[in-house]
Amino acid sequence: MTNRFFLTAATLICTFAGSIYGCSNSSKTDPNNSTQNSTETMTQNTATDTNKHYETAIFAGGCFWGVQYYFEKAKGVINTVVGYTGGHVANPSYEQVCSHNTGHYEAIQVTYDPKLTNYEAMAKLFFDIHDPEQTDGQGPDIGQQYMSVVFYANDTQKQIAQNLIDKLTKKGLKVATQLIPVTTFYPAENYHQHHYDHEGSTPYCHHYVDQFN
Numbered sequence: 001m002t003n004r005f006f007l008t009a010a011t012l013i014c015t016f017a018g019s020i021y022g023c024s025n026s027s028k029t030d031p032n033n034s035t036q037n038s039t040e041t042m043t044q045n046t047a048t049d050t051n052k053h054y055e056t057a058i059f060a061g062g063c064f065w066g067v068q069y070y071f072e073k074a075k076g077v078i079n080t081v082v083g084y085t086g087g088h089v090a091n092p093s094y095e096q097v098c099s100h101n102t103g104h105y106e107a108i109q110v111t112y113d114p115k116l117t118n119y120e121a122m123a124k125l126f127f128d129i130h131d132p133e134q135t136d137g138q139g140p141d142i143g144q145q146y147m148s149v150v151f152y153a154n155d156t157q158k159q160i161a162q163n164l165i166d167k168l169t170k171k172g173l174k175v176a177t178q179l180i181p182v183t184t185f186y187p188a189e190n191y192h193q194h195h196y197d198h199e200g201s202t203p204y205c206h207h208y209v210d211q212f213n
Contacts, residue, residue: 052078053113053114054078054111054112054113054114055111055112055113055114055119056109056110056111056112056153057109057110057112057119057122057123057126057153057157058085058107058108058109058110058150058151058153058182058185059107059108059110059122059123059126059149059150059151060085060086060105060106060107060108060146060147060148060149060151061108061126061129061130061132061138061148061149061206062106062130062137062138062139062141062146062148062205062206063106063138063139063141063146063203063205063206064082064083064106064107064108064188064192065082065192065195065196065203066129066130066196066203066204066205066206067082067108067126067129067130067206068080068082068108068193068194068195068196069195069196069197069202069203069206070125070129070203070206070208071108071110071122071125072194072197074112074117074121074122074125075116075117075121076112076113076114076115076116076117076121077110077111077112077117077122078111078112078113079110079111080108080109080110080111081108081109081185081187081188081193082106082107082108082109082187082188082192082193083107083108083109083185083186083187083188084097084102084104084105084106084107084145084185084186084188085104085105085107085151085182085183085184085185085186086103086104086105086107086149086151086180086183087102087103087104087105087183088102088103089101089102089103089104090184090186091186092104092186093189094188094189094192097145098145100143100144100145103144104145104186105144105145105146105147105149106145106146106188107149107151107185109185109187110122119156119157119160120160120164123150123157123160123161123164124164124211124212126150127164127168127177127211127212128208128209128210128211128212129206129207129208129209130148130206131148132148132165132168132173132175132176132177132211133173133174133175133176134148134176135147135176138205139205140205141205147176147178148176148177148178149177149178149179149180150177150178150179150180151180151181151182151183152179152180152181152182153181153182158179161177161179162179164212165177165179167212168211168212171211173211
């Protein structure tokens with residue numbers, strides 16, 4: 001009950017702040033009006049980086065700025081990249097995604113060291129930093145691109161995510177998170193990467209709430 005209270009309070013704060021600072025407003029536009037995506041190469045996602053023995057996870061949980069803020073600080077995480085996935089247009093720009101015609105979600109690709117952490121820990125963090133019950137977006141950011149999704153690379157990832165959803169359901173949450181197979185991940189424009197680090201601020205719409213204890 002306590003967690004649900006704090007989550008509800010956080011959502012109300014998020015909604016108020018979002019009306020001023022929302023991810024979907026003009027503040028998310030490149031000040032240089034650049035639509036060039038990050039110079040990092042788009043990736044056809046696999047669960048494992050065979051060169052480094054690292055593994056990857058892809059999640060969509062609303063505005064990718066806030067999601068990256070938490071994941072980049074997590075134990076065992078080697079790298080994080082925000083971008084677009086799940087759509088039908090190659091190498092989309094932010095403006096194209098916002099048109100709601102490409103089918104993409106704002107997402108994060110997390111590379112982590114399985115010697116230091118694991119996929120379950122990554123998935124738990126995902127559920128802990130956003131509201132998995134919201135059906136139409138996240139906070140004040142409404143639309144498909146802001147919906148809650150776990151993009152699984154294999155059956156193991158899918159089963160782990162489903163087990164966590166089942167646990168939350170037993171706790172009384174009406175989880176709206178979708179489970180979707182991975183497709184090509186396109187890194188977002190450079191100005192979207194590590195937004196809160198550059199701004200020296202903290203997320204207005206993502207808050208840590210331990211959903212599992």
